[in-house]
Amino acid sequence: MTSAPGPVDQPQPAPGAAHPAALADAAPGGFGADGAGSGGPVAQGWPTTSPGGYPAPEPDRLTRFVLKVYERSPRWAVPLAALGCVALGMAYALVSNPTHADPDAAPSCLLKLTTGLDCPGCGGTRALWYVLHGDLPAAARHHFLFVFALPFLAYLFVAWAGNQAFGWRLPELRLSSKVIGGFLGAWLAFSVLRNLPWAPFTSLYV
Template identity: 55%
Template sequence: MSGEPSQADSRSVDTASPHPADGTGVAAQTAPGGTHPPQQPATDAAYPAYQPNVEGTYPIYRPGPDGTYPSYPVYPPGYVPPQPDRLTRLVTRVHARTPRWLAPLAVFGCVSAAAGYVLWADPAAADANATPTCIVKYLTGFDCPGCGGTRAVWFMMHGDIANAARHHAVLLFATPFVAYLYLAWAGKALFGWRLPSWEPSSRSLIWFLAAWGIFSVVRNLPWEPFTWFFV
């Protein structure tokens, strides 16, 4: 009859399993003859979503009686999670109570203070024969990986890109990327801006550090054209 399901239709019902790998799907719970066994209760009433695996060593998250997963950490019965120490609790409280706008403004204030000091000190006007303040250069006579960075910043603030590259080419290259990362972060925290996100990958960071290391060696070579980088 047209109002009754055919035998082929009854065989095709409940054959799809949404979770065939772990045996929790419909097909895995279908008994011979097409009937469904009753839902097994949880192993512990206090932990409705906890069920041990075959070895009973770690929890497997199952949906509760209402079909939803818990929104809280689920631990085995009798397990007491470790409590955070005093320092962790202090940092957590400070982070929770700190306004979102404070961190971007604090970073901006520190960078502005450093830039103001560079403008006031005018490191580019130092005598070439003056005693170096870098301990590596003072003891060895070689430029360290950071030598020339302050003078490069001074030249960048005055628009002298050539001299900025001569004093620290790697810093000149990295400055626009760091500035964009700060602008995207601070703009989102302060004004809700949604700038295109960019996060440097691990490979790009490795290449950057390798280029910085090569530059630190090349700038100390005692022949042309590498002596142009010697500061």
């Protein structure tokens, strides 16, 4: 009849090897065997690891402030702020009247000022000015792709803002990656063609 092994009979670590409990206490963040530690993420309520298995970074003060403001803001605050930005852009186009501004008037396109070439966005402000005045042919003359994309952008904004502020469920405008890639390709081609010095491409230069 044998008795149960006592503490003396338990297997001991090899000479020079650290005890498992000591290894647990020395884990990153100061965690012990029970997962608790002094000053580590668990003690502060933050997750210990990210999905990739690495230690999760703690949010900084600015991030915590932004998240707190977002959580306490009414649901219509973000759409209203976005609408204010759009309104400021329209107001700038109306007040500055870019159709009568000098080519080097501030703010000016740096690419066109230094090289004389139209950048991908050149003519967009003038096109917006003509759209706000109801002159779509002149707007398309200055930036055709901007006028083409404007109805889609307006619908996307209205659908998003209505859902955020009032819970509207407007039909979704699904744009596949192929459609987006095709539009970007057309924009790139338009940006190149409008700078070619031969007719009829010279009519696209603004």
